[in-house]
Amino acid sequence: MTVLVFLDPAYPDGRPADAGVPALMINDLGVTRGDGIFESLLAVDGVPRKPDAHLDRLGSSADLLDLRIPERAAWERAIATALALHAGDAGPTGRAAVKLVATRGVEGAGEATAWVQVTSAPDNAAQQKDGIRVLLLDRGYDSLAASRAPWLLLGAKTLSYAVNMAALRYARANGADDAIFTSSDGKVLEGPTSTVVLATERNGVRTLLTPERRSGILAGTTQDALFRAAEAAGWELGYGPLVPEDLFQADGVWLASSIRMLVPVRSIDGRGLPFSETLNAELVKLADAAL
Structure with a gap:
């Protein structure tokens, strides 16, 4: 199961989206030029590991790219929403891979596209x-x-x-x-x-x-x-x-x-x-x- 939550000012806790349907504009600069940043972190039993360190590094990457991204609290809320959706009715169990992505957005729009994606983590035992x-x-x-x-x-x-x-x-x-x-x-x-x-x-x-x-x-x-x-x-x-x-x-x-x-x-x-x-x-x- 893949959970997708966009950071959207109209949705303070993030906007859930169907990961099985198209969600990005074809002229998003993350698609056409790879112009964006990301982080990957592990969540165990619904709890993200070291989210502060990853959000710090996301901010540092954004600074290096002169990329304006949503505020930290918005990312934290979207991560919580995505993990709750990934857990579903069965409750938070197991290991999940959490990916944070921000692109420079649609060309000419001047606004970043940002989302959180959660999937089951691979078995690396x-x-x-x-x-x-x-x-x-x-x-x-x-x-x-x-x-x-x-x-x-x-x-x-x-x-x-x-x-x-x-x-x-x-x-x-x-x-x-x-x-x-x-x-x-x-x-x-x-x-x-x-x-x-x-x-x-x-x-x-x-x-x-x-x-x-x-x-x-x-x-x-x-x-x-x-x-x-x-x-x-x-x-x-x-x-x-x-x-x-x-x-x-x-x-x-x-x-x-x-x-x-x-x-x-x-x-x-x-x-x-x-x-x-x-x-x-x-x-x-x-x-x-x-x-």
């Missing part, structure tokens, strides 16, 4: 338990491009995801499950839909690391929640810069995202990585508690 195979793929720009060329919108979660999806198709066509982007100057960036997390233990000091955000990667909400919980549990934290060899030297590598949560990486470019079921379970528990 097998990947979370068994891990995934990953390829390193060149993203095509260096690690300083974000500051040098802000018009590239690096660090914004835009609707222009064709490159990200192409990277996933390439990885799967070449015997892998996912990808990790690297910069043209050899720095580790992020996955097409995820944040990279490394764990190391050196001289009794346990550290979690992630690539530095100034390299133009998206700020990871799941990674951030995990880091906060890990720091409280005694872990040290690090924020890059990282190079591919750091991945192979780590005691474990994960891809973190809102829907899949933490997925261990078992190999990169066909080269096996260390994996500890105990460490994996510990980090999954920390992330789950934090979220």
Whole structure:
């Protein structure tokens, strides 16, 4: 079941719409140019996880695009309406994927089109338990491009995801499950839909690391929640810069995202990585508690 709720000033709690019929104008700039932003978050038993973090990031993306979107309270009400409709008469149960979307709207209208979509979340239990195979793929720009060329919108979660999806198709066509982007100057960036997390233990000091955000990667909400919980549990934290060899030297590598949560990486470019079921379970528990 797919639930669709538009943010509409005439409907304070959102305007429900039939997801099975056309709902966008053909000249909406989100359709014709990919000019818009989105967020994806997980809801468990009808309760969204870390909605504030996702709404913060939605606002940051809107700022980078000079895009005026509905106020935060309107999003919160629409999310609540959509989740209530998705639960239906049976009550809120299970895991749901919540997607927030805002486009620049119909060309010339000067008003954003915004909606909340809720579907059942996919079952990622097998990947979370068994891990995934990953390829390193060149993203095509260096690690300083974000500051040098802000018009590239690096660090914004835009609707222009064709490159990200192409990277996933390439990885799967070449015997892998996912990808990790690297910069043209050899720095580790992020996955097409995820944040990279490394764990190391050196001289009794346990550290979690992630690539530095100034390299133009998206700020990871799941990674951030995990880091906060890990720091409280005694872990040290690090924020890059990282190079591919750091991945192979780590005691474990994960891809973190809102829907899949933490997925261990078992190999990169066909080269096996260390994996500890105990460490994996510990980090999954920390992330789950934090979220």
